[in-house]
Amino acid sequence: MTPWVQMLVTMADGPALPVHGTMVPYRNSDVPLHYYYGTYGEEPVFLPLRSEGVRLLRWGRRSRIESLDGTVLFVSDGETAWDFTTDPDRPRCTEVKNVHSPGSGRFLVITPRVSHWAGEHWARPTGPVSDVEFLGRPCWSVELGATENSDPPEPSLRLVVDAESGAVLGQHGGDGIDGAAFTEVTVGEPLDPSLFTWDGPVITDDESRIRAGRGTPDEPDREESLQWFRDTVTADPIRVPVTVDLSPHSVHWIDRDAGAFSAELGQGRYQGWLTRRPRSTEPWRVQTYSGQIAWSTSDFDWAIQTRRGALDAVAVDSLQQQLHPGEPVVGTPPLAFGGSDGP
Known part of the structure:
Protein backbone atom coordinates (compact mmCIF):
# COMPACT_ATOMS: atom_id res chain seq x y z
CA MET A 1 0.00 0.00 0.00
CA GLY A 215 -12.98 51.68 -22.68
CA THR A 216 -10.77 50.77 -25.61
CA PRO A 217 -10.29 52.55 -28.95
CA ASP A 218 -12.08 49.75 -30.81
CA GLU A 219 -14.99 49.61 -28.36
CA PRO A 220 -18.25 49.76 -30.36
CA ASP A 221 -20.50 52.78 -30.08
CA ARG A 222 -22.65 52.29 -27.00
CA GLU A 223 -26.01 53.06 -28.58
CA GLU A 224 -25.16 51.16 -31.73
CA SER A 225 -24.12 48.09 -29.76
CA LEU A 226 -27.27 48.29 -27.61
CA GLN A 227 -29.40 48.51 -30.74
CA TRP A 228 -27.62 45.44 -32.11
CA PHE A 229 -28.51 43.58 -28.90
CA ARG A 230 -32.14 44.69 -29.18
CA ASP A 231 -32.34 43.59 -32.81
CA THR A 232 -30.53 40.26 -32.51
CA VAL A 233 -31.29 39.13 -28.94
CA THR A 234 -34.29 40.89 -27.40
CA ALA A 235 -35.71 44.36 -27.03
CA ASP A 236 -37.94 43.37 -24.12
CA PRO A 237 -36.96 44.19 -20.52
CA ILE A 238 -35.01 41.36 -18.91
CA ARG A 239 -36.21 40.76 -15.39
CA VAL A 240 -35.71 37.75 -13.15
CA PRO A 241 -36.68 37.10 -9.52
CA VAL A 242 -33.75 37.31 -7.09
CA THR A 243 -33.75 35.98 -3.54
CA VAL A 244 -32.30 38.54 -1.12
CA ASP A 245 -31.66 37.97 2.58
CA LEU A 246 -33.32 40.91 4.35
CA SER A 247 -32.68 39.63 7.85
CA PRO A 248 -31.63 42.52 10.13
CA HIS A 249 -27.92 43.17 10.37
CA SER A 250 -28.40 45.56 13.29
CA VAL A 251 -31.16 47.58 14.98
CA HIS A 252 -30.03 51.20 15.18
CA TRP A 253 -32.99 52.68 17.05
CA ILE A 254 -35.70 51.13 19.19
CA ASP A 255 -38.60 52.31 21.38
CA ARG A 256 -39.67 49.24 23.31
CA ASP A 257 -42.75 50.82 24.83
CA ALA A 258 -44.10 52.04 21.49
CA GLY A 259 -42.83 49.08 19.45
CA ALA A 260 -40.98 51.40 17.06
CA PHE A 261 -37.59 50.62 15.52
CA SER A 262 -35.18 51.27 12.67
CA ALA A 263 -33.10 48.32 11.43
CA GLU A 264 -30.37 47.87 8.84
CA LEU A 265 -31.06 44.89 6.57
CA GLY A 266 -28.72 42.35 5.02
CA GLN A 267 -26.47 39.69 6.52
CA GLY A 268 -22.90 40.57 5.52
CA ARG A 269 -23.94 43.01 2.79
CA TYR A 270 -26.07 46.15 3.12
CA GLN A 271 -29.50 45.63 1.53
CA GLY A 272 -31.58 48.49 2.95
CA TRP A 273 -33.59 49.70 5.96
CA LEU A 274 -36.81 48.67 7.70
CA THR A 275 -38.60 51.10 10.02
CA ARG A 276 -41.78 50.92 12.07
CA ARG A 277 -43.76 53.35 14.22
CA PRO A 278 -47.14 53.25 15.97
CA ARG A 279 -49.88 54.01 13.45
CA SER A 280 -50.40 57.74 13.12
CA THR A 281 -51.97 60.41 10.94
CA GLU A 282 -48.90 62.64 11.42
CA PRO A 283 -46.62 62.99 8.37
CA TRP A 284 -43.77 60.47 8.57
CA ARG A 285 -40.39 61.73 7.46
CA VAL A 286 -38.61 58.88 5.69
CA GLN A 287 -35.55 58.60 3.50
CA THR A 288 -36.02 59.22 -0.20
CA TYR A 289 -34.97 56.14 -2.18
CA SER A 290 -36.33 54.60 -5.37
CA GLY A 291 -36.97 51.32 -3.54
CA GLN A 292 -39.15 52.90 -0.84
CA ILE A 293 -42.41 51.12 0.08
CA ALA A 294 -44.69 52.07 2.99
CA TRP A 295 -47.90 50.56 4.37
CA SER A 296 -50.02 50.43 7.51
CA THR A 297 -51.49 47.68 9.63
CA SER A 298 -54.05 48.31 12.37
CA ASP A 299 -51.34 49.06 14.96
CA PHE A 300 -48.24 50.17 13.04
CA ASP A 301 -46.90 52.11 10.07
CA TRP A 302 -44.14 50.29 8.15
CA ALA A 303 -41.56 51.47 5.62
CA ILE A 304 -38.81 49.57 3.81
CA GLN A 305 -36.08 50.85 1.53
CA THR A 306 -34.22 48.28 -0.51
CA ARG A 307 -30.85 48.71 -2.14
CA ARG A 308 -31.70 46.56 -5.16
CA GLY A 309 -34.64 48.68 -6.34
CA ALA A 310 -38.39 48.21 -6.21
CA LEU A 311 -39.93 44.98 -4.96
CA ASP A 312 -42.71 43.50 -7.07
CA ALA A 313 -46.16 42.69 -5.71
CA VAL A 314 -45.30 39.07 -4.96
CA ALA A 315 -42.18 40.07 -3.03
CA VAL A 316 -44.04 42.74 -1.06
CA ASP A 317 -46.81 40.29 -0.13
CA SER A 318 -44.23 37.71 1.00
CA LEU A 319 -42.41 40.36 3.05
CA GLN A 320 -45.58 41.50 4.78
CA GLN A 321 -46.62 37.92 5.59
CA GLN A 322 -43.24 37.38 7.28
CA LEU A 323 -43.23 40.68 9.21
CA HIS A 324 -46.82 40.57 10.50
CA PRO A 325 -48.48 37.23 9.67
CA GLY A 326 -52.25 37.40 9.95
CA GLU A 327 -52.25 41.22 10.20
CA PRO A 328 -53.72 42.65 6.98
CA VAL A 329 -52.58 45.87 5.34
CA VAL A 330 -55.20 48.56 5.96
CA GLY A 331 -53.72 51.62 4.28
CA THR A 332 -50.68 53.80 3.67
CA PRO A 333 -49.16 56.27 6.15
CA PRO A 334 -48.77 59.94 5.21
CA LEU A 335 -45.14 60.39 4.13
CA ALA A 336 -42.91 63.47 4.14
CA PHE A 337 -39.86 62.96 1.94
CA GLY A 338 -36.51 64.68 2.00
CA GLY A 339 -34.52 63.19 4.86
CA SER A 340 -35.07 61.17 7.99
CA ASP A 341 -35.09 61.99 11.67
CA GLY A 342 -36.04 58.47 12.83
CA PRO A 343 -39.39 56.68 12.89
Whole structure:
Protein backbone atom coordinates (compact mmCIF):
# COMPACT_ATOMS: atom_id res chain seq x y z
CA MET A 1 0.00 0.00 0.00
CA THR A 2 1.42 3.38 -1.03
CA PRO A 3 1.64 5.96 1.79
CA TRP A 4 -0.12 9.30 1.22
CA VAL A 5 3.12 11.16 1.87
CA GLN A 6 4.83 9.31 -0.99
CA MET A 7 2.03 10.21 -3.36
CA LEU A 8 2.13 13.83 -2.15
CA VAL A 9 5.90 14.14 -2.64
CA THR A 10 5.66 12.69 -6.16
CA MET A 11 2.95 15.12 -7.28
CA ALA A 12 3.99 18.19 -5.25
CA ASP A 13 6.05 19.95 -7.97
CA GLY A 14 4.02 18.84 -10.97
CA PRO A 15 4.88 16.16 -13.51
CA ALA A 16 8.56 15.23 -13.34
CA LEU A 17 8.32 14.00 -16.95
CA PRO A 18 6.68 15.76 -19.93
CA VAL A 19 3.02 14.77 -20.27
CA HIS A 20 0.57 15.49 -23.07
CA GLY A 21 -2.78 14.19 -24.18
CA THR A 22 -6.49 14.88 -24.50
CA MET A 23 -8.32 16.01 -21.38
CA VAL A 24 -12.12 16.19 -21.16
CA PRO A 25 -14.12 17.88 -18.37
CA TYR A 26 -17.65 16.76 -17.54
CA ARG A 27 -20.66 17.94 -15.53
CA ASN A 28 -23.54 15.58 -14.78
CA SER A 29 -26.11 18.18 -13.77
CA ASP A 30 -28.49 20.63 -15.41
CA VAL A 31 -28.35 22.90 -12.36
CA PRO A 32 -26.51 26.15 -13.22
CA LEU A 33 -23.02 26.42 -11.83
CA HIS A 34 -22.60 29.41 -9.50
CA TYR A 35 -19.06 30.73 -9.20
CA TYR A 36 -18.11 33.75 -7.11
CA TYR A 37 -14.90 35.69 -7.46
CA GLY A 38 -13.48 39.16 -6.89
CA THR A 39 -10.95 41.28 -8.77
CA TYR A 40 -9.55 44.79 -8.53
CA GLY A 41 -11.29 45.83 -11.73
CA GLU A 42 -9.25 43.86 -14.25
CA GLU A 43 -10.73 41.36 -16.67
CA PRO A 44 -10.44 37.95 -14.97
CA VAL A 45 -8.66 35.00 -16.54
CA PHE A 46 -10.39 31.61 -16.59
CA LEU A 47 -9.01 28.21 -17.52
CA PRO A 48 -10.34 27.62 -21.06
CA LEU A 49 -11.65 24.07 -20.60
CA ARG A 50 -14.02 23.00 -23.37
CA SER A 51 -16.78 20.42 -23.00
CA GLU A 52 -15.58 18.64 -26.14
CA GLY A 53 -12.09 18.39 -24.65
CA VAL A 54 -8.72 20.11 -25.02
CA ARG A 55 -5.12 19.15 -25.67
CA LEU A 56 -3.20 19.52 -22.41
CA LEU A 57 0.58 19.63 -22.10
CA ARG A 58 2.26 19.52 -18.66
CA TRP A 59 5.85 19.53 -17.44
CA GLY A 60 6.67 20.48 -13.86
CA ARG A 61 4.55 23.48 -12.98
CA ARG A 62 4.27 24.44 -16.63
CA SER A 63 1.09 23.93 -18.64
CA ARG A 64 -0.32 24.57 -22.09
CA ILE A 65 -3.90 24.18 -23.32
CA GLU A 66 -4.82 23.92 -26.99
CA SER A 67 -8.16 23.31 -28.65
CA LEU A 68 -8.59 19.97 -30.36
CA ASP A 69 -7.72 21.63 -33.68
CA GLY A 70 -4.44 22.98 -32.29
CA THR A 71 -5.35 26.59 -31.48
CA VAL A 72 -3.40 27.88 -28.47
CA LEU A 73 -5.76 28.86 -25.63
CA PHE A 74 -3.63 29.09 -22.49
CA VAL A 75 0.07 28.97 -21.57
CA SER A 76 1.82 29.08 -18.19
CA ASP A 77 5.42 28.77 -17.10
CA GLY A 78 4.28 28.01 -13.56
CA GLU A 79 4.44 31.62 -12.35
CA THR A 80 2.86 33.65 -15.16
CA ALA A 81 -0.20 32.74 -17.21
CA TRP A 82 -1.18 33.94 -20.69
CA ASP A 83 -4.78 33.67 -21.92
CA PHE A 84 -5.09 33.69 -25.74
CA THR A 85 -8.86 33.23 -25.97
CA THR A 86 -9.65 36.90 -26.64
CA ASP A 87 -6.63 38.02 -28.68
CA PRO A 88 -4.20 35.37 -30.03
CA ASP A 89 -1.59 38.04 -30.80
CA ARG A 90 -1.79 39.93 -27.51
CA PRO A 91 -2.83 37.57 -24.72
CA ARG A 92 -4.14 38.60 -21.34
CA CYS A 93 -1.34 38.15 -18.81
CA THR A 94 -1.55 37.61 -15.05
CA GLU A 95 0.01 35.59 -12.24
CA VAL A 96 -1.00 31.96 -12.35
CA LYS A 97 -2.38 32.22 -8.82
CA ASN A 98 -5.02 34.65 -10.16
CA VAL A 99 -6.37 32.22 -12.76
CA HIS A 100 -9.97 31.19 -12.03
CA SER A 101 -11.32 27.70 -12.67
CA PRO A 102 -15.07 27.11 -12.23
CA GLY A 103 -15.88 23.43 -12.15
CA SER A 104 -13.30 20.68 -12.00
CA GLY A 105 -10.01 20.28 -13.80
CA ARG A 106 -7.73 22.79 -12.09
CA PHE A 107 -5.45 20.17 -10.53
CA LEU A 108 -4.79 18.67 -13.96
CA VAL A 109 -3.67 22.06 -15.34
CA ILE A 110 -2.18 23.95 -12.40
CA THR A 111 -0.02 22.42 -9.68
CA PRO A 112 -0.82 24.05 -6.32
CA ARG A 113 1.89 25.07 -3.91
CA VAL A 114 2.87 22.49 -1.33
CA SER A 115 1.30 24.73 1.33
CA HIS A 116 -2.10 23.99 -0.23
CA TRP A 117 -1.93 20.38 0.91
CA ALA A 118 -0.60 21.34 4.34
CA GLY A 119 -3.17 24.09 4.90
CA GLU A 120 -6.72 24.01 6.21
CA HIS A 121 -8.61 23.98 2.91
CA TRP A 122 -8.43 20.23 2.37
CA ALA A 123 -8.51 17.61 5.07
CA ARG A 124 -6.41 14.48 5.02
CA PRO A 125 -7.36 11.47 2.88
CA THR A 126 -10.60 9.81 3.89
CA GLY A 127 -9.09 6.40 3.19
CA PRO A 128 -5.91 4.70 2.01
CA VAL A 129 -4.17 5.42 -1.26
CA SER A 130 -5.18 2.77 -3.81
CA ASP A 131 -2.96 1.32 -6.52
CA VAL A 132 -4.95 1.44 -9.77
CA GLU A 133 -4.37 1.27 -13.51
CA PHE A 134 -5.59 4.15 -15.65
CA LEU A 135 -5.06 4.49 -19.41
CA GLY A 136 -2.72 1.52 -19.20
CA ARG A 137 -0.45 3.19 -16.64
CA PRO A 138 0.23 2.42 -12.95
CA CYS A 139 -1.50 5.11 -10.92
CA TRP A 140 -2.56 6.03 -7.43
CA SER A 141 -6.06 7.06 -6.41
CA VAL A 142 -7.02 8.85 -3.22
CA GLU A 143 -10.12 10.62 -1.89
CA LEU A 144 -9.65 13.86 0.02
CA GLY A 145 -12.39 15.19 2.25
CA ALA A 146 -13.13 18.92 2.42
CA THR A 147 -12.68 20.57 5.81
CA GLU A 148 -15.74 20.70 8.05
CA ASN A 149 -15.75 24.51 8.08
CA SER A 150 -15.77 24.94 4.27
CA ASP A 151 -18.41 27.47 3.24
CA PRO A 152 -20.29 26.66 1.14
CA PRO A 153 -19.96 22.93 1.90
CA GLU A 154 -17.82 21.15 -0.66
CA PRO A 155 -17.89 17.52 -1.77
CA SER A 156 -14.89 15.28 -1.34
CA LEU A 157 -12.29 15.18 -4.11
CA ARG A 158 -10.81 12.08 -5.74
CA LEU A 159 -7.49 12.39 -7.56
CA VAL A 160 -5.90 9.89 -9.93
CA VAL A 161 -2.13 10.43 -10.16
CA ASP A 162 0.39 8.82 -12.50
CA ALA A 163 2.83 6.93 -10.25
CA GLU A 164 5.86 7.47 -12.51
CA SER A 165 5.57 11.17 -13.32
CA GLY A 166 3.33 12.55 -10.57
CA ALA A 167 0.93 14.01 -13.15
CA VAL A 168 -2.70 14.35 -12.09
CA LEU A 169 -4.63 12.39 -14.71
CA GLY A 170 -8.08 12.64 -13.16
CA GLN A 171 -10.01 14.88 -10.78
CA HIS A 172 -13.50 13.85 -9.70
CA GLY A 173 -15.98 15.36 -7.25
CA GLY A 174 -17.11 12.94 -4.56
CA ASP A 175 -20.74 13.74 -5.37
CA GLY A 176 -20.26 12.56 -8.96
CA ILE A 177 -21.46 15.85 -10.44
CA ASP A 178 -18.32 17.13 -12.13
CA GLY A 179 -14.75 16.27 -12.88
CA ALA A 180 -12.11 16.04 -15.59
CA ALA A 181 -9.72 13.36 -16.82
CA PHE A 182 -7.33 12.50 -19.60
CA THR A 183 -8.85 10.23 -22.23
CA GLU A 184 -5.45 9.45 -23.73
CA VAL A 185 -2.00 10.40 -22.48
CA THR A 186 1.67 10.18 -23.42
CA VAL A 187 4.31 10.34 -20.68
CA GLY A 188 8.03 10.97 -21.16
CA GLU A 189 8.02 12.17 -24.77
CA PRO A 190 10.24 15.31 -25.03
CA LEU A 191 8.52 18.69 -25.21
CA ASP A 192 10.04 22.02 -26.25
CA PRO A 193 10.26 24.30 -23.16
CA SER A 194 9.33 27.27 -25.37
CA LEU A 195 5.80 25.83 -25.59
CA PHE A 196 5.23 27.02 -22.03
CA THR A 197 6.12 30.68 -22.33
CA TRP A 198 5.32 33.81 -24.35
CA ASP A 199 7.60 36.77 -25.11
CA GLY A 200 5.31 38.83 -27.33
CA PRO A 201 3.02 41.76 -26.45
CA VAL A 202 0.49 41.23 -23.65
CA ILE A 203 -2.35 42.92 -21.78
CA THR A 204 -1.34 43.19 -18.12
CA ASP A 205 -3.59 43.44 -15.08
CA ASP A 206 -2.97 47.19 -14.90
CA GLU A 207 -3.77 47.69 -18.58
CA SER A 208 -6.89 45.59 -18.21
CA ARG A 209 -8.10 47.82 -15.37
CA ILE A 210 -7.52 50.92 -17.50
CA ARG A 211 -9.37 49.39 -20.44
CA ALA A 212 -12.27 48.43 -18.19
CA GLY A 213 -12.46 51.94 -16.74
CA ARG A 214 -11.99 54.00 -19.89
CA GLY A 215 -12.98 51.68 -22.68
CA THR A 216 -10.77 50.77 -25.61
CA PRO A 217 -10.29 52.55 -28.95
CA ASP A 218 -12.08 49.75 -30.81
CA GLU A 219 -14.99 49.61 -28.36
CA PRO A 220 -18.25 49.76 -30.36
CA ASP A 221 -20.50 52.78 -30.08
CA ARG A 222 -22.65 52.29 -27.00
CA GLU A 223 -26.01 53.06 -28.58
CA GLU A 224 -25.16 51.16 -31.73
CA SER A 225 -24.12 48.09 -29.76
CA LEU A 226 -27.27 48.29 -27.61
CA GLN A 227 -29.40 48.51 -30.74
CA TRP A 228 -27.62 45.44 -32.11
CA PHE A 229 -28.51 43.58 -28.90
CA ARG A 230 -32.14 44.69 -29.18
CA ASP A 231 -32.34 43.59 -32.81
CA THR A 232 -30.53 40.26 -32.51
CA VAL A 233 -31.29 39.13 -28.94
CA THR A 234 -34.29 40.89 -27.40
CA ALA A 235 -35.71 44.36 -27.03
CA ASP A 236 -37.94 43.37 -24.12
CA PRO A 237 -36.96 44.19 -20.52
CA ILE A 238 -35.01 41.36 -18.91
CA ARG A 239 -36.21 40.76 -15.39
CA VAL A 240 -35.71 37.75 -13.15
CA PRO A 241 -36.68 37.10 -9.52
CA VAL A 242 -33.75 37.31 -7.09
CA THR A 243 -33.75 35.98 -3.54
CA VAL A 244 -32.30 38.54 -1.12
CA ASP A 245 -31.66 37.97 2.58
CA LEU A 246 -33.32 40.91 4.35
CA SER A 247 -32.68 39.63 7.85
CA PRO A 248 -31.63 42.52 10.13
CA HIS A 249 -27.92 43.17 10.37
CA SER A 250 -28.40 45.56 13.29
CA VAL A 251 -31.16 47.58 14.98
CA HIS A 252 -30.03 51.20 15.18
CA TRP A 253 -32.99 52.68 17.05
CA ILE A 254 -35.70 51.13 19.19
CA ASP A 255 -38.60 52.31 21.38
CA ARG A 256 -39.67 49.24 23.31
CA ASP A 257 -42.75 50.82 24.83
CA ALA A 258 -44.10 52.04 21.49
CA GLY A 259 -42.83 49.08 19.45
CA ALA A 260 -40.98 51.40 17.06
CA PHE A 261 -37.59 50.62 15.52
CA SER A 262 -35.18 51.27 12.67
CA ALA A 263 -33.10 48.32 11.43
CA GLU A 264 -30.37 47.87 8.84
CA LEU A 265 -31.06 44.89 6.57
CA GLY A 266 -28.72 42.35 5.02
CA GLN A 267 -26.47 39.69 6.52
CA GLY A 268 -22.90 40.57 5.52
CA ARG A 269 -23.94 43.01 2.79
CA TYR A 270 -26.07 46.15 3.12
CA GLN A 271 -29.50 45.63 1.53
CA GLY A 272 -31.58 48.49 2.95
CA TRP A 273 -33.59 49.70 5.96
CA LEU A 274 -36.81 48.67 7.70
CA THR A 275 -38.60 51.10 10.02
CA ARG A 276 -41.78 50.92 12.07
CA ARG A 277 -43.76 53.35 14.22
CA PRO A 278 -47.14 53.25 15.97
CA ARG A 279 -49.88 54.01 13.45
CA SER A 280 -50.40 57.74 13.12
CA THR A 281 -51.97 60.41 10.94
CA GLU A 282 -48.90 62.64 11.42
CA PRO A 283 -46.62 62.99 8.37
CA TRP A 284 -43.77 60.47 8.57
CA ARG A 285 -40.39 61.73 7.46
CA VAL A 286 -38.61 58.88 5.69
CA GLN A 287 -35.55 58.60 3.50
CA THR A 288 -36.02 59.22 -0.20
CA TYR A 289 -34.97 56.14 -2.18
CA SER A 290 -36.33 54.60 -5.37
CA GLY A 291 -36.97 51.32 -3.54
CA GLN A 292 -39.15 52.90 -0.84
CA ILE A 293 -42.41 51.12 0.08
CA ALA A 294 -44.69 52.07 2.99
CA TRP A 295 -47.90 50.56 4.37
CA SER A 296 -50.02 50.43 7.51
CA THR A 297 -51.49 47.68 9.63
CA SER A 298 -54.05 48.31 12.37
CA ASP A 299 -51.34 49.06 14.96
CA PHE A 300 -48.24 50.17 13.04
CA ASP A 301 -46.90 52.11 10.07
CA TRP A 302 -44.14 50.29 8.15
CA ALA A 303 -41.56 51.47 5.62
CA ILE A 304 -38.81 49.57 3.81
CA GLN A 305 -36.08 50.85 1.53
CA THR A 306 -34.22 48.28 -0.51
CA ARG A 307 -30.85 48.71 -2.14
CA ARG A 308 -31.70 46.56 -5.16
CA GLY A 309 -34.64 48.68 -6.34
CA ALA A 310 -38.39 48.21 -6.21
CA LEU A 311 -39.93 44.98 -4.96
CA ASP A 312 -42.71 43.50 -7.07
CA ALA A 313 -46.16 42.69 -5.71
CA VAL A 314 -45.30 39.07 -4.96
CA ALA A 315 -42.18 40.07 -3.03
CA VAL A 316 -44.04 42.74 -1.06
CA ASP A 317 -46.81 40.29 -0.13
CA SER A 318 -44.23 37.71 1.00
CA LEU A 319 -42.41 40.36 3.05
CA GLN A 320 -45.58 41.50 4.78
CA GLN A 321 -46.62 37.92 5.59
CA GLN A 322 -43.24 37.38 7.28
CA LEU A 323 -43.23 40.68 9.21
CA HIS A 324 -46.82 40.57 10.50
CA PRO A 325 -48.48 37.23 9.67
CA GLY A 326 -52.25 37.40 9.95
CA GLU A 327 -52.25 41.22 10.20
CA PRO A 328 -53.72 42.65 6.98
CA VAL A 329 -52.58 45.87 5.34
CA VAL A 330 -55.20 48.56 5.96
CA GLY A 331 -53.72 51.62 4.28
CA THR A 332 -50.68 53.80 3.67
CA PRO A 333 -49.16 56.27 6.15
CA PRO A 334 -48.77 59.94 5.21
CA LEU A 335 -45.14 60.39 4.13
CA ALA A 336 -42.91 63.47 4.14
CA PHE A 337 -39.86 62.96 1.94
CA GLY A 338 -36.51 64.68 2.00
CA GLY A 339 -34.52 63.19 4.86
CA SER A 340 -35.07 61.17 7.99
CA ASP A 341 -35.09 61.99 11.67
CA GLY A 342 -36.04 58.47 12.83
CA PRO A 343 -39.39 56.68 12.89
